[in-house]
Amino acid sequence: MSTRQPYDGIVIAAPVTIPYRRYSTNTAHWWVGRAVREVVQRAGLRSADVDGLSLSSFTVGPDTAIGLTQHLGLSPRWLDHVPLGGASGVVALRRAARAVQCGDAEFVVCVAGDTNQVDSFRRMLSTFSRFAQDAVYPYGSGGPNASFALIARNYMKRYGATREDFGKICVAQRANALSFPHALMKKPLTIEEYMSARAISDPIHLFDCVMPCAGAEAFLVCREDVAKGQGLPAARLLATIERHNAFPDDPIQYRGGWAMDVPELYAMAGVTTDDVDFVQTYDDYPVICMMQMEDLGFCAKGEGPDFVRSHTLTADGSFPHNTSGGQLSVGQAGAAGGFLGMVEAVRQVTGTALGAAVPDAAIGLVSGFGMVTYDRGLASGAALLAGGRA
């Protein structure tokens, strides 16, 4: 394989969250517009300075990124649409980073936003993909809960994970969320409550599921010297990986694309897992968090359950994980769910956490996962970010 160029001099700044709402009567365009405005203001720019735009959204249809340029009055010279759900944040970042690095754009706003109207979730499920329409939705129409129930069930049987292990992840994330101002779920969660919650699609129970909501997340990608000039706290991009449809011959998913590329992620950054101060995994379901802990190298395949048992997973403890509460506690604002960990990681390494700060957070890992078009998540990616001290 050819050697990849490093991302020297590229930073991520102006992490923005537009506070989520369970349901919204506004359109996705409204949420995206607010997030872009917030980035521009935070960065001390004018709209006209934005010469790159990357959009991720499920509900912006029939528009795509191009429609948003006219809608928002932007004239970018670099434009991207990243319809990759939970992998959107990492993928948008790595593409934007190359654009900035090569001079194709100077200020790229990466934004993900979705609305949630009362019926949007149901309508999205039945038309999510051709495979979903032909081969998943007609089977009980359980949505992702049912698809991930099958993955979770197989994983539990194969590696001895228990519901208590998944519960520990959810309970720790809720503890993290209690101090995060934008989390929709602010009630403490106990393991007893987790265990006694109603079954949704066995073994998935209520607190294993994210709550669909409306919201937006965004960040700015630019050169390090430019960010300094604007006086912006910024996170440096050390390394990224991306992989789609990995291991297509696995009869059922028990690993993701990270497992193919993770040595390169750490090699490019010149760090090891020991150097990582916190991890933001993509938490559509806790079993996927556990899979990421393994595939990202924090423990071996099959040791996820033991790894979870031996760490607190809270922002102030051992192995800080999903420090803002993740989607399980903040809510899943469509594609913005794929940006949540990225935005939180930028805040943590730049010392601007809105909630619980990870002590001395210098290097953070952000992981993305998404797009179950048939029986498994296809898209995966990860990025290593560093703050000023790393």
Next chain:
Amino acid sequence: MTKPLQRPKRKDPLKKTRVPLLPQGVRSRTALGLTSAAAEGRFQLQVCSDCGTVVYPPRAACPRCLSARLPFKDVANGGTLLAETTIRTSTDVYFRERMPWRIGTVALDAGPSIVAHLHGDLREGERARLQLKIDKSGQAIAMALPQSDTPNMADDPQWRELTCDPKFRRVLITDGRTAVGQALAEAVSEAGASVVLVGVADPWKPFPGEERLRKIERVEIVALDLTDTISVNECAGEFAARVDILINTAEYVRTGGIIDRKGLTVAREELEMRYFGLTRLAQAFGPVLRARGADGVNSAAAFVNLLSVYALVNWPAYGAFSATEAACLSAAQSLRAELRQGGVKVVNAFFGPLETEWYQAVPPPKVAPAALARAVVRALQQGLEDVFVGDIAEDIRARLAVDPKALERELGS
């Protein structure tokens, strides 16, 4: 083990009849290849003509070699159930009122993994048989069954949702004067139908086989003349709300082509009995069937047409007859789309020449009325849409698939 189905109690006439809902029936054009296979009870998936890879879900390109040559072919249906889930919350209204619902991932020996509906007797880790079935929306789905048959397995609720099993259902056989009508009365009675209404025009007129017919358990003779709109409407007025499966056994078989018939008298009678008879039945019973598609254990389930296989291609020795049968087939296709809204299946049984007086001069092989009756009951129990009964019918089906034009010449010589 499947809990045996209980005979449904008499319905409280004041109770609301549940509106039939359908699961999502939208499919890509490629995926409709599964529907063709399911209609006939075959297990077919796409198989790459270039590299032999078995492909699922249906695709436009082979994921192994990118070939576009992906015909549907018979594939071994064995596999292992890797994981199962019981869905308790669904966004879809059809499934919502049928919760809980089990699905699972079956790793097929032939290659791909298939997310399938699960029979209640199949457990995680076990060997499974996959079948393609037609669901209430009229589209193909995969259902995983235990490796070997289990007691009462046809009573499984998820399975029964896909079949039109006569057990505990009320059946109307529209013409009991025919040998096929009588054979069917016997077959559906044996299959556990709770009532077998048998229509007879002018029931006061004795007919061959009458005594035997009357002795069949749960048979009830009703007045029904398919050539008379008033008679059909009166029969529907009295019985339509209690008919779950309608089997049209009307027959009108005469030899001769179009020229040789001379005049329209016979053709008119033929159309009166077959095409207009079918139309009268559809108009009188169709609306009630369609409204009762989700009415519990004995919901309305099927409208069965017995069609000569020469509905598919004309046999000039019985040329005018073939034309009438073709008209009935075309009507049945429309009926299928119209009844689907209520989740009611239209089953077409295509048969070759029967072992009856009207095919006297036709050499064997011929189909015994009892064999046709058995095939129809099996189609109902399996939830099939198209069945070909007898060697001639299967032969015509196979030759049509190869070269319809050649078959036209062969039948005309």
